[in-house]
Amino acid sequence: MELLGSAILILARWDVVAALVVGSVGGVIIGAIPGVGAAVAIAILLPATFSLDPIVGLSALLGIYGSSMYGGAIPAILINTPGTAVNALTTYEGTPMTERGEARRALSLAYSASFYGAVFSIVCLILLSPVLAWIAPMFGSREIFLAALLGVILVVLAHRGQILLAGMMAGFGIWLNTIGLETLQYSQRYTFGQTWLSGGVDLIVVVLGLFAISQAFVLLVEPDKRAHAEPITGGLLSGFKELAVYKRVAAASGSFGVMMGMIPGVGEFTAQFLSYTYAQKTSKTPEAFGKGSPEGLIASETANNAVPAAAMIPLLALGIPGEALTAMMLSVFYVHNVIPGPGLFQNQLDFVVAIYLALLVLNVLVLVFLLFSTNILLKVIEIPTRFIGMAVLTLSFVGVYSLRNSAIDCAMAAGFGIFGFIMKRFSLPIVPIILGMVLGGIMENKLRTSMMRVKTPLDFVDRPIAFMLFLIIIIVLASHAFGLWRGFKTSRESNR
Amino acid sequence: MTQHREESIHRPGVQIFIALFVLFAIFLLSQLAAETRFVPNGKLVEQPRFWPAIGVLSMVCFGLAQIALSWRVKAGWNPGEVAVWLRAFEYLIWFMVYVAVVPVLGYLATTMAFTISLALRQGYRDVRSLGAAALLGLAIVLVFKTGLAVKIPGGAVYEYLPGPLRNFMIVNF
Numbered sequence: 001m002e003l004l005g006s007a008i009l010i011l012a013r014w015d016v017v018a019a020l021v022v023g024s025v026g027g028v029i030i031g032a033i034p035g036v037g038a039a040v041a042i043a044i045l046l047p048a049t050f051s052l053d054p055i056v057g058l059s060a061l062l063g064i065y066g067s068s069m070y071g072g073a074i075p076a077i078l079i080n081t082p083g084t085a086v087n088a089l090t091t092y093e094g095t096p097m098t099e100r101g102e103a104r105r106a107l108s109l110a111y112s113a114s115f116y117g118a119v120f121s122i123v124c125l126i127l128l129s130p131v132l133a134w135i136a137p138m139f140g141s142r143e144i145f146l147a148a149l150l151g152v153i154l155v156v157l158a159h160r161g162q163i164l165l166a167g168m169m170a171g172f173g174i175w176l177n178t179i180g181l182e183t184l185q186y187s188q189r190y191t192f193g194q195t196w197l198s199g200g201v202d203l204i205v206v207v208l209g210l211f212a213i214s215q216a217f218v219l220l221v222e223p224d225k226r227a228h229a230e231p232i233t234g235g236l237l238s239g240f241k242e243l244a245v246y247k248r249v250a251a252a253s254g255s256f257g258v259m260m261g262m263i264p265g266v267g268e269f270t271a272q273f274l275s276y277t278y279a280q281k282t283s284k285t286p287e288a289f290g291k292g293s294p295e296g297l298i299a300s301e302t303a304n305n306a307v308p309a310a311a312m313i314p315l316l317a318l319g320i321p322g323e324a325l326t327a328m329m330l331s332v333f334y335v336h337n338v339i340p341g342p343g344l345f346q347n348q349l350d351f352v353v354a355i356y357l358a359l360l361v362l363n364v365l366v367l368v369f370l371l372f373s374t375n376i377l378l379k380v381i382e383i384p385t386r387f388i389g390m391a392v393l394t395l396s397f398v399g400v401y402s403l404r405n406s407a408i409d410c411a412m413a414a415g416f417g418i419f420g421f422i423m424k425r426f427s428l429p430i431v432p433i434i435l436g437m438v439l440g441g442i443m444e445n446k447l448r449t450s451m452m453r454v455k456t457p458l459d460f461v462d463r464p465i466a467f468m469l470f471l472i473i474i475i476v477l478a479s480h481a482f483g484l485w486r487g488f489k490t491s492r493e494s495n496r
Numbered sequence: 497m498t499q500h501r502e503e504s505i506h507r508p509g510v511q512i513f514i515a516l517f518v519l520f521a522i523f524l525l526s527q528l529a530a531e532t533r534f535v536p537n538g539k540l541v542e543q544p545r546f547w548p549a550i551g552v553l554s555m556v557c558f559g560l561a562q563i564a565l566s567w568r569v570k571a572g573w574n575p576g577e578v579a580v581w582l583r584a585f586e587y588l589i590w591f592m593v594y595v596a597v598v599p600v601l602g603y604l605a606t607t608m609a610f611t612i613s614l615a616l617r618q619g620y621r622d623v624r625s626l627g628a629a630a631l632l633g634l635a636i637v638l639v640f641k642t643g644l645a646v647k648i649p650g651g652a653v654y655e656y657l658p659g660p661l662r663n664f665m666i667v668n669f
Contacts, residue, residue: 047646048646164561165514165558167554167557168517168518168555168558168559171521171552173551175524175548176551177551178547178548184544185535185538187532187533189531189545189548190524192527192531217587217588220584221587386618387618391611391632391636393590393614394610394636395636402648405648405649407596410592410595414588418581418585418588422513436551440547443547444546444547
């Protein structure tokens with residue numbers, strides 16, 4: 001109770017409340033604009049939050065992270081264009097419902113499913129806290145190294161159909177992180193004699209280039225699109241009643257979202273896919289899926305929104321980001337000298353609880369905002385895409401230049417922008433680059449410190465958690481190798 | 497999703513992009529000895545060369561494996577794709593010109609000029625769109641520089657303004 005009071009005190013400040021409101025409302029608006037998304041917005045706003053208190057900056061960014069998917073459902077349902085990439089499955093059910101004249105029902109269901117998924121996930125996070133606080137101190141250097149290694153492996157394997165490319169990009173990220181002066185032997189790495197490379201390649205420069213500037217280029221180069229959506233009439237609260245009818249699908253989808261969110265590198269797409277497949281397989285009307293099934297819509301939106309809170313678990317407890325957005329947030333923690341990991345749970349548990357509460361509050365804010373302003377948000381959808389590209393490019397300058405007032409940073413970000421632009425045109429994996437950079441740094445650091453106490457290879461896994469993580473890595477790799485072998489065998493037999 | 501990802505390998509130009517990336521990785525590998533240090537008698541994982549080697553070798557090995565697996569894919573080459581890349585380069589130049597001009601003319605004037613001229617380049621000619629572009633520039637400056645006080649230096653031209661106005665412009669715009 002004392003802990004809760006202390007957490008409430010952290011949040012009960014006008015600047016924190018303002019950051020939550022701006023972040024959550026801004027996140028919904030950004031999510032509703034097709035082609036922008038939370039990654040672009042967080043990348044741009046990240047440097048601006050450095051001058052704020054950690055909890056203020058994090059509240060704003062959490063607001064965007066947690067609310068963008070609510071907004072993304074609006075264009076997905078009304079104009080068959082997902083606002084954020086993870087709303088793609090929502091179009092399968094939302095658009096047919098709109099075509100049948102059930103746009104209000106679809107939106108209402110999406111809002112209630114999103115709210116349920118998010119709150120379910122936050123409750124799980126709160127309930128898991130004591131367990132995390134108990135387990136987290138058992139994570140030493142070697143456990144964190146193994147967890148980061150597992151994260152890299154899972155990120156690569158999650159890119160089914162592009163695993164080799166994802167591995168190549170993760171390697172690129174690891175290499176990028178090593179550029180500059182290394183602090184153990186004080187030697188330069190891959191600077192090619194250039195002093196401007198001595199400081200290394202800043203993660204935020206890469207993130208802004210790959211996510212924001214590249215997206216601006218995509219929007220500016222592609223033909224201008226201007227969507228139109230019909231206004232919604234009537235209330236949007238009825239979705240909660242309908243959600244209660246499909247409570248089994250909602251509960252399963254929320255659970256998939258939490259589980260997939262907790263595993264580094266997996267995230268929304270897998271959670272959605274599993275939930276949608278489960279909902280279809282267990283539905284009494286599987287034939288309705290893809291033609292406007294409320295169950296499909298609930299599965300997609302519940303799973304999506306359950307992921308952000310769950311993704312905070314490995315970030316807060318171990319300091320290991322599971323995907324690009326939490327990787328960006330990790331840099332906010334570092335800038336403010338708040339080091340996520342076992343120490344955070346031991347020494348600043350009130351700060352952790354304040355983050356949970358902030359997540360809860362922002363979801364309530366978003367729901368209230370959406371219930372009253374969906375029709376206003378339809379105006380946002382109508383903004384021409386090239387105009388949005390212009391705004392993103394202009395805003396990207398603030399993000400990069402305000403870091404160090406360096407034109408070189410801007411040139412590097414623009415270079416990564418072109419690289420990201422080409423990768424986006426070919427649908428090649430970008431996220432492994434960011435996670436390679438972040439997790440590569442963690443792995444280098446933790447492997448060095450852990451090897452000081454390791455005499456033989458077996459010593460590395462002689463602690464229970466280290467052994468478990470090692471075992472999981474072996475199982476993951478073995479099951480993937482088995483899957484490849486089975487696929488190869490099947491294709492050889494079918495060729496015969 | 498998986499099918500979509502597999503299809504991306506078949507798009508015109510993607511093989512060339514991957515091949516160029518692998519060539520870059522091979523170049524990095526060739527520079528490994530020159531650009532990183534090896535400490536004699538030091539532990540392997542403590543070598544400054546260890547992690548760059550992991551990164552570069554992953555790039556080369558995964559990249560070569562990708563090329564080996566997809567070399568039979570006849571994706572072809574679409575000259576139109578290069579034109580699209582070049583159009584993106586045009587906006588890179590726009591961006592870098594913007595970066596170069598801000599310290600001279602100041603954030604407010606440059607941003608408004610940038611958004612309006614970019615809107616014109618995008619084909620927006622009507623007063624409403626150009627006004628919206630100007631407003632966008634103004635709003636960005638007001639939110640970030642005036643409101644959030646992000647670190648963007650004042651323009652060199654502000655030095656020619658009278659004392660109090662000069663300070664006001666440097667702090668806010």
